[in-house]
Amino acid sequence: MAFTCATGKHRRPSRMKRATTKAVGAAALTTTGVVGAFAAPALAADTAAEHTGFTQAIEIGDTVAEQIDAQAAAQQQAAAEAAAQKEAEALAKKRAEEAEAAAKKERAAKERAAREEERKLLSAYVAPITGSYVSTGYKSGGAVWSSGSHTGIDFHASSGTAVHAVGSGTVVEAGWGGAYGNEIVIKMDDGTFTQYGHLSSIGVSVGQKVTPGQQIGLSGATGNVTGPHLHFEARTAAEYGSDIDPTAYLRSHGVKL
Template sequence: MAFMCATGKHRRPGRMKRGTVQAAGVAAIATTGIVGGLAAPSFAAENSVGNSVENSFEQTGLNPVITIGNTIADKIDAQAEAQKKAAEETARKKAAEEAARLKAAAKAKAEREAKERAARAAERRRLNSFVAPISGSYVSTGYKTGGSLWSSGSHTGVDFHAASGTSVHAVGAGTVVSTGWGGAYGNEIVIKMHDGTYTQYGHLSSIGVSVGQTVTPGQQIGLSGATGNTTGPHLHFEARTTPEYGSDIDPVAYLRSHGVNV
């Protein structure tokens, strides 16, 4: 004998429908107090009760409760998504701020290093520069000028015109190796220059440096005068290969080779 699948109200209810019917049934049982009568209902009774329960379910407000539950879940999901986006935005801003800070620090470092390099270069140029020993003066007696005034028979340096008390400058960077009385040179100063040559300043009325002191181009080292073997105040200037007398070289050519116009 073949069995046909029942149609209509005798079909197995869906999961949602079963759940709601069960919930409604529990509600109905709790309301009516009838427990035994529902223990073994017939299909017709079940169908009738089912219809009644479904009708009651629609009137109990249980369906809005389910809807409210979904709304709350949606709100929670939306809140979580908003928090996630806010956290991502905060992280992005922090990353951007850190990148900007690092960029600014790198720029400041580069600028500082550039300034330091420029300062070192300027200092090197200054230390390698040369000046005239007397500002705004001129050579009054040239190198190798002959005459009885000099024991060697000729002038071993040049004389710069200068009144007594005129400021005398180191022509370049170096270290003082000798100061004091120099016989015919009177009060003198001898400086070893940074390139290994030596310069000498004679007939000074005053000495303003001491042995071992380093000097820079243009630094005042003494005052001109007329001490020693001289006919009047001036500065006697020599360029030498050693600190000793007799190792002189042309002082004008020496100064010019270092960019000094004399």
């Protein structure tokens, strides 16, 4: 059995219909953008609230983004500064190492130069008496010499004149030498021997190392002499009779006589 509404009477809209109608009306108003005198007060208030909240969300979002960008920029700046600092430290270290290497090289060069200079000094030869001359030559004849000839050369010198080692060597004799008076015999570094006779004073001892130009005694007139001078010999051995030409010997070592 069907029921129908009486003519002229209207049924109250159901709850679902009313809600649907309200939603459709609100949607239409929102779509057209028209909110006027016919809008319900509650709907207008809701729309304003929603609009205000959306604006605040945008503003907050912009602030957070700016903060993130600023933080990222700061991090990039810090990273760039750290990289620059690291590069500067590496460059400073490299320069320090280069400076140290250069200084080390310079020190080594100076040490080599000093050793070379020392070697030259030790290998150099000098005259036994500075500023003197040969007064009696090698192999000069005469009755004054027991062998019949001069086994060395004589340098002009008054008593007390400084006598020098002609080169580097080791003293093997230092004392009385008979006809030579006070004498010194030195074994040179090259294996030859030099002898210094008629000394008034001896300033070295056996076993002592001497260098070129070092004072070893004073000239005099001890032994078999007619006056003060220095008797100098070059030998192949320490003993008498092994003499070689002392003038040629000294000149071969660069000494000008």
